[in-house]
Amino acid sequence: MSDPTTVTPPPVPPASPDPRESRDRNPVGPIVLLWAGLTIVLELFAIFVPARVMGVAASTNMADIKRAVTVFSIAAAPVAALVWSIALYSLLRWRHRGPEPPTQDGPPIRGNTAVQTVWLLVSGGLCLFLLVWGLAAMQATASTASNPLVVDVTGQQWLWTFSYPAAGGVSSNVLYLPVNRPVAFDVTSEDVVHSFWIVQMGIKIDANPGEVTHIGVTPDRRGTFAVRCAELCGIYHAYMQTQVRVVSDAAFRSWLRSGGGRVTSAATHGTPQPAGARASALGGLELRRGNG
């Protein structure tokens, strides 16, 4: 039996629709427009900027690497543009205003088979394309030449020494190479792990104590380029740099005949360092260990 005195509550009026929903029933159009615009901007950036920032290529290795960076950037641009356009649209259009926290969340999305399928297919295809491209480029840069000029490379805290076994052990702290001739580097270290890096030739390999690692390149551009250590190897790691001078074959031969360059020995090397820096060799070892 119902009590006639019971007061039935007045019916709750339907909640007024969220102004965001009425304003943006379908955000796909504006987001696609934003995506198209951003893609054009990012593609122009990908085509013109990254390879330019990397400087000149002094070997086909470096030219291949620059091409790979450009292709990867071109492939990544539309993906980045899609993520950015959705984020930008959401930030600008659905931003909550006022001092109070928002009373309700946005409409939930619980799966869209078509979007998921397209997303998986496109990203899977992109990854596969980049994998194949990268492997082909690596194969091209790894191919070894016959009858190369052999150069022994020794790293030590904190300088590089280059010697030419075929020229009676001529040695130098500046690397001289003849243009357009394949070079094979046999790389080692006297103390800690260093990394031999000719930046504009796109080659880099670890210099490990008690071990010889190998890498080759054919310099195809005359000029002076940087040789750096790419492995944190102690307190003067940042100073562990020198030059490679790529010259004509005749100039290279006459440089060899003249006995090569000045060699700074381990005991008296000229890397800028205050007195006592050699004592920090152990510190370098420990730093290296700590750095993995």
Ligand SMILES: [Cu+2]
């Ligand atoms: Cu180093």
